Amino acid sequence: MLFNSSEFALFLPFSFLLYWFVFKKHLKAQNFFLLAISYVFYGWWDWRFLSLIAFSSLVDFIAGQQIEKSNTKARKKFFLWISICTNLGFLGFFKYFNFFAESFADMVTMIGMQANPWSLNVILPVGISFYTFQTMSYTIDLYRGQMKAEKDPVAFFAYVSFFPQLVAGPIERAVNLLPQFKIKREFSYEQGADGMRLILWGLFKKVVIADNCAIFVNEIFANYQSASGMELILGAVFFAFQIYGDFSGYSDIAIGTAKLFGFNLMTNFRTPYFSRDMAEFWRRWHISLSTWFRDYVYIPLGGSRVGKGRAVFNTFVIFVVSGFWHGANWTFIIWGALNAIYFLPLLLLGKNRKNTDTVAENRFLPNLVEIWQMGSTFALTCLAWVFFRAETVTNAFVYIRNIFNFEGSFFDLKRPSLIGYSLPLIIIFWIFIEWIIRKNSIENLFGDRANKLVKYGFYYAIVVIIFFFGAFDKSEFIYFQF
Structure with missing residues (x-):
């Protein structure tokens, strides 16, 4: 179901x-x-x-x-x-x-x-x-x-x-x-209300963001051999939005539904695309899995409290096993190994615990250094996502090679104009809200003293956006295949 x-x-x-x-x-x-x-x-x-x-x-x-x-x-x-x-x-x-x-x-x-x-x-x-x-x-x-x-x-x-x-x-x-x-x-009204907010936000991320991004991702990845470099970049970025919206959307709905029945589940995502390095990204992405591997595989192997050579080995083990957990395909193993390569410089330089706070702490806007850090981390993540999404390792390498084909223009949005030209604006709105809640979660978007008109106006707006722009084709969540 x-x-x-x-x-x-x-x-x-x-x-x-x-x-x-x-x-x-x-x-x-x-x-x-x-x-x-x-x-x-x-x-x-x-x-x-x-x-x-x-x-x-x-x-x-x-x-x-x-x-x-x-x-x-x-x-x-x-x-x-x-x-x-x-x-x-x-x-x-x-x-x-x-x-x-x-x-x-x-x-x-x-x-x-x-x-x-x-x-x-x-x-x-x-x-x-x-x-x-x-x-x-x-x-x-x-x-x-x-x-x-x-x-x-x-x-x-x-x-x-x-x-x-x-x-x-x-x-x-x-x-x-x-x-x-x-x-x-x-039964707690406050807990139930928090649950409903999470369910609403999760549905928004799934049916509005993820499923609409999937339309363009599927078409671009299906035609990667003839697509221009700009189109392929768009495909990788849209897939990053798709998989995050899809998986974190499921987690939000799951956590919200559990609250309706009086249970508290752990947070699974903490705005990972605002990470300043790959170590921070993996502390914020699929937290329940990354901490599981940390506690039951990485630490028993010795973790990082061993020699540098063994620490490098342990890092590759944890990332490759994590990739293999996702599916029986060499693409997932390469994806895991690539993330290990991203992580190793931080580990060897002792900087893997550098960014444990929230970006732009106590500030609304990030500084130029933080913008560069978030942008470069997101770019590396998108590059790795190509292997995750591609059907074969060969397809992934060809896709990445063709990114450097600078002929052509952005992907021609041939879908219905209602969503085709509105999707970028909706994504910007989504990123803006994610930035606001980067330290907390959607149920804490408005404080106790917030104007009720603003608060409920926002929630009704989300309902309207879901109704008009949601892709209600009963598409399965990506992580069901894992």
């Missing part, structure tokens, strides 16, 4: 009303109801996926019980590896089997031997990369002694399948989200 669909527009208020008016007095009944509607939400794509998430949840629930009961470290580690191998086994089979089979066949062919690649027609379960990482955090934290095992199977299964963030994050840690299923939840 898509957030930007008519089905969800009916599903959400129906679930909200039953949750607060029918099951309000019974915590276990609320949790069971959340579990039921989460399975309905997830099974809307393909009911066969439900058996996979249910089995994964069962394995991790039992493994968690055994880890806590075990008296020896070896026995604890045994059940931890059962959890990890089960989750990574599912992920590897459904997402990477064909990639490894085809890559092996290509390698054998390169050395002069004949190989027939064996591939399977496997459907990738929606959100498997997200919920497998979420459940692994539970057993790893149990093994580390950072939490207690959950005794209530309904609460645990509801935690794994919690529908707002199930298919595209944020990837919530068990230590943060699971305890919220154990405490009595009371």
